[in-house]
Amino acid sequence: MHRFANPAQFLRLANVIQPWALAVTVALLALGLYFALFASPADYQQGETVRIMYVHVPSAWLALFIYTSMAVASGMALVWKHPLADIIAKASSPIGASFTFVCLLTGALWGKPMWGTWWEWDARLTAMLVLFFLYLGHMALLNAFDDATRGQRAAAVLALAGFVNVPIIKFSVDWWNTLHQPASVVKMGGPAIHSSMLLPLMLMAVGFTTFFVWLLLVRVRTELAAAKVRAMRMAQVHEAARPAGGAAEQRGTV
Amino acid sequence: MKQDSPAYRFSGQGLTCVRGERVVFSGLDFELAGGGALVLLGPNGSGKSSLLRLMAGLLRPAAGRMLWNGAPVDEDREAHGQRIHYVGHHDAVKPVLTVAENLLFWGRVHAFDQSVGAERAHRALDAFGLAHLAGMPGKLLSAGQKRRLNLARLLASPGPVWLLDEPTVALDRHSVRVLEALMAEHRAGGGMVVISTHLDVDLPGAEELHMDRFGAPARWAEGMWA
Amino acid sequence: MKQDSPAYRFSGQGLTCVRGERVVFSGLDFELAGGGALVLLGPNGSGKSSLLRLMAGLLRPAAGRMLWNGAPVDEDREAHGQRIHYVGHHDAVKPVLTVAENLLFWGRVHAFDQSVGAERAHRALDAFGLAHLAGMPGKLLSAGQKRRLNLARLLASPGPVWLLDEPTVALDRHSVRVLEALMAEHRAGGGMVVISTHLDVDLPGAEELHMDRFGAPARWAEGMWA
Amino acid sequence: MKSFLEIVHRDLRLALRQGSDSVMVVTFFVLTVVLFPFGLGPEANLLQRVSAGVLWVTALLASMLSLDRLFQADYEDGSLELLSLAPMPLGVVVLAKAAAHWLTTGLPLIVAAPLLAVLLHMDSAGFGALVAAMLLGTPSLSLIGAMGAALVLGARRGGVLLSLLILPLYIPVLIFGVGAVDAAIHGFDPVPQLMVLGGLLLGALPLAPWATAAGLRQALE
Amino acid sequence: MKSFLEIVHRDLRLALRQGSDSVMVVTFFVLTVVLFPFGLGPEANLLQRVSAGVLWVTALLASMLSLDRLFQADYEDGSLELLSLAPMPLGVVVLAKAAAHWLTTGLPLIVAAPLLAVLLHMDSAGFGALVAAMLLGTPSLSLIGAMGAALVLGARRGGVLLSLLILPLYIPVLIFGVGAVDAAIHGFDPVPQLMVLGGLLLGALPLAPWATAAGLRQALE
């Protein structure tokens, strides 16, 4: 369990993964964009607007995926007090919030031509908005304390409690009857979508995910360095706590 | 103040405390028997308060264990809660409750299976010279009076282990003397006392624990990943 | 630390203090001249803090008056505010501001018509051994360091009257000695010091005021109607 | 159990002595509800349609207003430390404090709600469902809120942060609370919605104190 | 004046360093507005009619929530004592703190309001009046709220129910704020309502700091 607890070991692993993740991301996104914008047909119902799907759906999936992995990391952080898990959760939430935001905005941009409205208080849309708030709450809670570990613990509890929202988003289209599209890719009995659209969608989705991996590694590295900065500052203060009079003076205090 | 069973033993082995992201102390052992006393000494930030909180069960040790009569303390936190009296930096005095109400509440919560009579609480107030203030609301107390009210909890309900974090702050000289006498009486009855202080407190036969010996000032980065 | 006019006189006559329907002290007189010092002594609740707050202008006397060079103090509260430096139980250190920012803010607010240079603030920090922590956020300071930062205000902007309520709490011995030296220097420059304490603080030639002489301990119910 | 009652008793006494909290909550509730007719215009028809929603949303906000000080005072003056050391599970302490909170804020709201419903021209068929739904729903609000209050303990902007955290979690109570009242008004059976509210309460009753206790332990470390 | 700016500057710096204060208030604002569609149902028509009222009630709540601790931190760490001893009128200190508060929370609310108006399907004719009314109204809210915050601090020392007197003071701001927006939506001239809001602000500007200062003195006794 604690094999990667040592940052040196983790960083060695990260050093291997990071360049690959970046290369794969660039390749997949380039290929995906080509298919999404040039080499795929317009939908017979939705016309050219269907191209919004290639950014809307991957960001929606990624937002859900990131929250799920954040909840898992938080659970590990709470149970095993694993510092790396805390750091991963902390590094994830801004990325998750960003992609939730992208999903909301592209959804709105799609909704105007398709449904004739930017926004509707539909179950999935609202649940997605709640997810956005959960991300924001997570970030706010992390930064709301003078003591970094205190914020991490509180945020971990929140991440776990908020996880109920993820299945609600996923299944809201089935549980309530809504404006929003039901699942057409990830569902029982295989995808109900033409392969000419499925290909760019999958390219983009995988590309987004590797992008997330790469960015996460960058941010985890930053957090590791920041933890060390905090520790060194603390040590500095601690050192300075001994007065100029010297150690002998201190012991005399008794 | 007589303790029914004077054969208590309270000990800790290889205790490590991590706060924030820093190792405050590590490899600390202590051993206390009924009638014993331990004085925690050391400069600011050396971990005296942290050790007391560890003993109380407010903090968990990152490593090591604490035993009560040989049995691990964290197996039964409630029993441990009933054994100890913790006096920290804050006085836990509610401004709108009277002095007597404040004390009675803590007495009842702490000794929930025994009835803490108003009479016992009154004697506790008397010992600290607060009896004439019994009907006064907490918000009107001075710093030293609040501290004395907080200390009166020690007498309002029984508990063999007293954990006192700088209890003499804000006390006048007379009250310090009263506290010393009460600690002596408590120990004579088989209780034990752990106390942190920067001042001279008279505790005959007490063991001293110099916290700075267990410090780990240079181990900042690794501490987190220990 | 030189005061421009050493001929200050600060006095109180027949001061009575009522707090929470109770007379804390009454008929208290004091008289301080430039270079003088007053040590407030007395048991808990005898009114040391109350007298200091009265002198600062945070409390109003129920009876009696305070004079500055013969003129009533409450005629011009702002001028009085600029003359005094009050150090109470709380340290007024903002956790997110750096040590230097904390000090500079108070210096500027206190001496609003004079420019308090960063240099003067730096010297104040230096006097209390905090200069190398100038860029550190307040939240990382230990209790003793916070207290020293609070005391550094005394030097960051001029003010002839220092009102210090138990300033040695949380200070280690070295810092107490630094404070003693600074008080001596301040008095040599014509300033005055009023200090409350339960401990021994070295203040040569200081007058002692035993607060319990003015107390009215039994009169807390009737006090209000006196 | 004796300790539980002791804590409830103390908290009630504190609330009564320092006044304000429950009075403020009810005042806020009344004020906001009274205000709505100003915003909507006095048409009885329109008011009637929004009445259930307005009452519930306002009740939600009102109970949230008083939450951020739930543990704060005890935390700051050191009482919480001592309570966590008391010889009883911390979950019981939490439950006692949540119960006291509900008694001082939830209960007055329930008493006030039917009166305000009249002001909003709510169909009297909905009154029973309203009271029943609030009886089942407001304890959940107190319990969930306690969890949020424990999480933000010691945070710098507790009040706002707290609302950010718990409002998303309040949404189910809101939906089914409004649903029950609307069902009753339109002549349907409100029992299914009430059952869901009861289920939420039954779920919150063990889970929230547990999570709250965990949050408090972290705060005291 | 120099001290005034010094305090505003410090408070802004504190707000910025402690991170996302304004973000949090805005999030709360958005979140509460989001609650209403849940309570009322998603019909655009209905939402549109309540939008002005909902926005104002929520803005009031957001400012109230963030204000109630306006002096708390300074009171607890002893800064308030020192500020009250500073060589300047306490009213100026109050004004400076209220100004800093408004800059960090009131202003972001005004920026967010039109966006939320879109969410609630408000008629775009009302947008101008909404922003104007909030520009005039939110400073009054900050000033009145500061008074309440001071009284709450002082209440620990006695006059508890005083804080209750504050709530009704918000009502005029709300009524005229909603009135201005509704007038604009229905094609009337919102200027008279805006004038009243301006008048309220002019009245609050000298009176509230004075009363607040008195409350703070009481708290510090």
Added chain:
Amino acid sequence: MADFFHMGGYAFYVWASYAVTALVMVGLVVASLRGRRRTEAQLRLLQEAMPGGRRRRGRDGNEA
């Protein structure tokens, strides 16, 4: 080509979606890289100030 940019009349919606996505992704990258640069600069400063800090640096494998 013009057809392509026209997107069957939905140019604004389609291109705005892609623009938003690109903007957010680039923003994330920039913010993350800048954060890393800043923190590592701080760390270097502190390590230079603290004797013994440098020795440890290599072992933690911080530079990458």
